[in-house]
Amino acid sequence: xxxxxxxxxxxxxxxxxxxxxxxxxxxxxxxxxxxxxxxxxxxxxxxxxxxxxxxxxxxxxxxxxxxxxxxxxxxxxxxxxxxxxxxxxxxxxxxxxxxxxxxxxxxxxxxxxxxxxxxxxxxxxxxxxxxxxxxxxxxxxxxxxxxxxxxxxxxxxxxxxxxxxxxxxxxxxxxxxxxxxxxxxxxxxxxxxxxxxxxxxxxxxxxxxxxxxxxxxxxxxxxxxxxxxxxxxxxxxxxxxxxxxxxxxxxxxxxxxxxxxxxxxxxxxxxxxxxxxxxxxxxxxxxxxxxxxxxxxxxxxxxxxxxxxxxxxxxxxxxxxxxxxxxxxxxxxxxxxxxxxxxxxxxxxxxx
Amino acid sequence: xxxxxxxxxxxxxxxxxxxxxxxxxxxxxxxxxxxxxxxxxxxxxxxxxxxxxxxxxxxxxxxxxxxxxxxxxxxxxxxxxxxxxxxxxxxxxxxxxxxxxxxxxxxxxxxxxxxxxxxxxxxxxxxxxxxxxxxxxxxxxxxxxxxxxxxxxxxxxxxxxxxxxxxxxxxxxxxxxxxxxxxxxxxxxxxxxxxxxxxxxxxxxxxxxxxxxxxxxxxxxxxxxxxxxxxxxxxxxxxxxxxxxxxxxxxxxxxxxxxxxxxxxxxxxxxxxxxxxxxxxxx
Ligand SMILES: Nc1ncnc2c1ncn2[C@@H]1O[C@H](COP(=O)(O)OP(=O)(O)OP(=O)(O)O)[C@@H](O)[C@H]1O
Ligand SMILES: [Mg+2]
Numbered sequence: 001x002x003x004x005x006x007x008x009x010x011x012x013x014x015x016x017x018x019x020x021x022x023x024x025x026x027x028x029x030x031x032x033x034x035x036x037x038x039x040x041x042x043x044x045x046x047x048x049x050x051x052x053x054x055x056x057x058x059x060x061x062x063x064x065x066x067x068x069x070x071x072x073x074x075x076x077x078x079x080x081x082x083x084x085x086x087x088x089x090x091x092x093x094x095x096x097x098x099x100x101x102x103x104x105x106x107x108x109x110x111x112x113x114x115x116x117x118x119x120x121x122x123x124x125x126x127x128x129x130x131x132x133x134x135x136x137x138x139x140x141x142x143x144x145x146x147x148x149x150x151x152x153x154x155x156x157x158x159x160x161x162x163x164x165x166x167x168x169x170x171x172x173x174x175x176x177x178x179x180x181x182x183x184x185x186x187x188x189x190x191x192x193x194x195x196x197x198x199x200x201x202x203x204x205x206x207x208x209x210x211x212x213x214x215x216x217x218x219x220x221x222x223x224x225x226x227x228x229x230x231x232x233x234x235x236x237x238x239x240x241x242x243x244x245x246x247x248x249x250x251x252x253x254x255x256x257x258x259x260x261x262x263x264x265x266x267x268x269x270x271x272x273x274x275x276x277x278x279x280x281x282x283x284x285x286x287x288x289x290x291x292x293x294x295x296x297x298x299x300x301x302x303x304x305x306x307x308x309x310x311x312x313x314x315x316x317x318x319x320x321x322x323x324x325x326x327x328x329x330x331x332x333x334x335x336x337x338x339x340x341x342x343x344x345x346x347x348x349x350x351x352x
Numbered sequence: 353x354x355x356x357x358x359x360x361x362x363x364x365x366x367x368x369x370x371x372x373x374x375x376x377x378x379x380x381x382x383x384x385x386x387x388x389x390x391x392x393x394x395x396x397x398x399x400x401x402x403x404x405x406x407x408x409x410x411x412x413x414x415x416x417x418x419x420x421x422x423x424x425x426x427x428x429x430x431x432x433x434x435x436x437x438x439x440x441x442x443x444x445x446x447x448x449x450x451x452x453x454x455x456x457x458x459x460x461x462x463x464x465x466x467x468x469x470x471x472x473x474x475x476x477x478x479x480x481x482x483x484x485x486x487x488x489x490x491x492x493x494x495x496x497x498x499x500x501x502x503x504x505x506x507x508x509x510x511x512x513x514x515x516x517x518x519x520x521x522x523x524x525x526x527x528x529x530x531x532x533x534x535x536x537x538x539x540x541x542x543x544x545x546x547x548x549x550x551x552x553x554x555x556x557x558x559x560x561x562x563x564x565x566x567x568x569x570x571x572x573x574x575x576x577x578x579x580x581x582x583x584x585x586x587x588x589x590x591x592x593x594x595x596x597x598x599x600x601x602x603x604x605x606x607x608x609x610x611x612x613x614x615x616x617x618x619x620x621x622x623x624x625x626x627x628x629x630x631x632x633x634x635x
Contacts, residue, residue, distance in 0.1 A: 052534050073541065085532055087550065132635075
């Protein structure tokens with residue numbers, strides 16, 4: 001069993017709190033992405049799990065055993081570093097073979113494993129070269145191959161595909177996913193790229209300022225963000241947040257009345273995905289002033305305002321809305337998230 | 353701009369080239385001529401005089417012995433110091449500062465410091481006496497105790513000359529990003545493996561510089577030896593000094609000077625070849 005339990009980890013650098021009580025459980029064989037803006041503590045968390053950094057407090061367990069006092073090499077994991085850390089004085093072959101050599105694997109196994117990992121990452125042509133002569137993306141793939149070659153139970157990857165072109169990245173991430181899934185590797189995958197996280201992950205943990213804001217299945221995170229930050233960070237365009245008045249436990253959206261959670265004040269924030277709307281005649285629909293209409297080919301992107309607050313919505317490409325129009329929108333009530341105007345946290349979904 | 357006036361770089365380096373030529377190349381040529389001529393005609397008479405002198409073989413042997421013992425010890429100590437100080441967080445600068453103190457002391461002064469410790473009435477004997485190890489003053493620096501004398505000189509040289517090696521090696525260690533060691537650690541390398549397989553290869557350029565510098569300086573050892581052993585422990589530069597000052601024979605002194613230069617150049621070449629730094633394999 002190689003499930004990872006991160007239990008109330010804190011990390012301070014001097015007065016600065018890089019991680020403020022992070023708890024997260026990654027099940028055996030699960031693929032979890034850490035997603036969050038630059039500087040939110042993703043690398044710091046990985047380094048604490050790997051044993052390269054000591055946490056200020058808290059515990060990390062792998063399969064029920066606390067690993068907090070263990071040396072990195074005794075934790076039984078592999079890691080892909082954000083800046084690759086590919087050894088410049090060894091050939092690509094020796095780099096990929098490094099972990100196996102440390103395990104005193106025999107030459108036949110080393111060769112087989114290196115060739116397998118190199119094949120997967122398309123780096124066979126460079127096996128005899130030194131990393132210095134490789135491009136950033138090639139070096140990055142060497143770093144990934146080095147980690148895969150040891151077939152770890154637990155794999156930590158810090159933005160492992162960030163330097164590849166879009167096409168190669170797409171291909172690599174599918175292959176990575178396949179390999180890790182069939183090997184049952186427990187994986188923590190740090191990325192900036194939300195489509196990558198959405199596509200690859202069993203679950204996503206969204207981090208912000210040293211805190212895990214939400215952990216969940218990609219679709220759940222997309223549709224029902226736990227906080228305003230998560231809704232704004234995930235999705236393109238980001239979720240719209242419209243502050244609306246509440247009367248008698250209801251919010252008026254055009255002619256429709258939407259039920260809101262109990263115990264709210266006289267204002268609430270309506271979280272709305274840009275595509276969770278359809279065109280409706282006024283006054284049945286809620287009124288939107290369109291400032292710019294951008295036909296994107298696959299869809300129509302409208303930027304404008306509802307209740308004098310900026311919004312972006314998406315309509316089918318076939319609709320004919322022009323810049324300057326005023327239109328009516330019907331909201332998909334199942335896909336509305338209600339948030340508290342004060343805390344920015346969302347309320348549990350209201351049954352319609 | 354310099355494309356239009358290609359002579360500007362040359363103009364700018366001219367003073368330094370002229371300065372070196374005047375103060376280095378001219379005396380060098382003169383010294384070589386002085387060594388290899390007799391009464392204005394080319395001759396090997398001075399060289400013959402040098403090698404037939406009773407102190408010649410001893411001085412060559414002593415110098416090489418001292419170099420072979422001192423340089424590796426210095427490199428090893430400097431590596432250990434560098435590795436230790438890289439683990440230190442606060443106070444690192446202070447430790448480095450204290451370690452480099454010997455760097456600021458002239459070699460003659462260093463020799464005199466160790467003389468005050470090791471001479472018959474020195475601190476070392478006082479200590480041994482007060483501990484009851486010896487009953488009366490022992491002598492460490494005489495011609496009757498060649499091994500003790502050698503050890504004393506080696507220790508003084510190591511004390512005096514390790515700081516510069518450490519400075520170079522610490523600079524080299526600072527160039528190596530910590531992720532390389534961390535990656536090695538994650539993939540199962542212990543401290544010893546990390547040192548041999550990661551750190552050492554990556555500080556090769558610094559190691560090469562330190563070795564060349566220290567070896568060349570070791571072949572030129574003089575003041576420390578002179579202070580501690582006088583003529584009991586002849587070395588190459590000491591012999592050159594004696595021929596020049598005591599014997600007033602500038603020509604034989606010149607042959608010694610040329611010999612030292614040849615040895616230093618040869619050592620440098622050997623290091624450059626043996627520790628070839630391949631730019632392709634650097635970070
Ligand atoms: N050794 C350190 N000393 C002081 N502060 C640090 C140290 N390491 C990280 N930090 C700080 O901790 C915060 C989190 O850093 P971390 O590297 O974990 O961010 P990240 O989420 O990986 O960002 P990125 O996506 O840019 O890689 C940053 O504000 C950073 O400045
Ligand atoms: Mg990072």
